[in-house]
Amino acid sequence: MKGAHFLLAISLLALASSFAYASDPSPLQDFCIAINDTKDSVFVNGKFCKDPKLAKAEDFFFSGLNIPRNTSNPVGSTVTQVNVAQILGLNTLGISLARLDFAPYGGLNPPHTHPRATEILVVVEGTLYVGFVTSNPDNRLFTKVLYPGDVFVFPVGLIHFQFNVGKTNAVAFAAFSSQNPGVITIANAVFGSNPPINPDVLVKAFQLDKNVVKNLQSKFWWANN
Structure with a gap:
């Protein structure tokens, strides 16, 4: 009986996965x-x-x-x-x-x-x-x-x-x-989040000096869309 339940669970997971991967x-x-x-x-x-x-x-x-867009950013x-x-x-x-x-x-x-x-x-x-x-x-x-x-x-x-x-x-x-x-623009999300991510997290994640991290967080991160 346990084997039947296991097969049923696997079948349901496979079905769920097929739905999960649909766009x-x-x-x-x-x-x-x-x-x-x-x-x-x-x-x-x-x-x-x-x-x-x-x-x-x-x-x-x-x-x-058909209209060209302004790229002066x-x-x-x-x-x-x-x-x-x-x-x-x-x-x-x-x-x-x-x-x-x-x-x-x-x-x-x-x-x-x-x-x-x-x-x-x-x-x-x-x-x-x-x-x-x-x-x-x-x-x-x-x-x-x-x-x-x-x-x-x-x-x-x-x-x-x-x-x-x-x-x-x-x-x-x-x-x-x-x-x-x-769309998730990596630099915007990591260094331009609102509120900012704790600098200590980014210092350790990117192995950067804390002043560098704070400088990156202080920049205006442009969204081009």
Whole structure:
């Protein structure tokens, strides 16, 4: 009998794991256009839906990704997100998009992760040095220099970056396997948290002098999206 319970437990864990690794829940209808009005509502994993009979073409539309963005900021890049916040009709569809603009040599999309999505990126202009790092204990670095028409994949949750190594502006487009992939920029999260992380924690974690840690925490960490 114990063996049967064990097999049942293993089966349930396997089933749970298959759900856990799914990016976004699968839709059970054609679409579920999000409602931004949260009055008298509760927090759910996603957004509430409006009556599909009230849907209109604008619920599935976004304009302006052809427009170059201003990259005159400390990191030299700007990310224009097109997720469920911009296109309400993306709700429950498990996909989103972004435009990435980079200043000439040195424009950087700093090391970051997307906790809820795999990213696939295509370069349309310029030259980008990109890469990602695998999880512990290996921490292997995979890098590639990309040119217009090249495509690169960043697996879900892994730290990655894009850096303009060309002398001209660079532009890329990225697609994500989530309606709301999220982003955690490593430097911002570690040294720019609110309230700040106890410096003693960072001194030991990074093996840095305490004054260096406090200096890093005092900087303004730019969010490029």
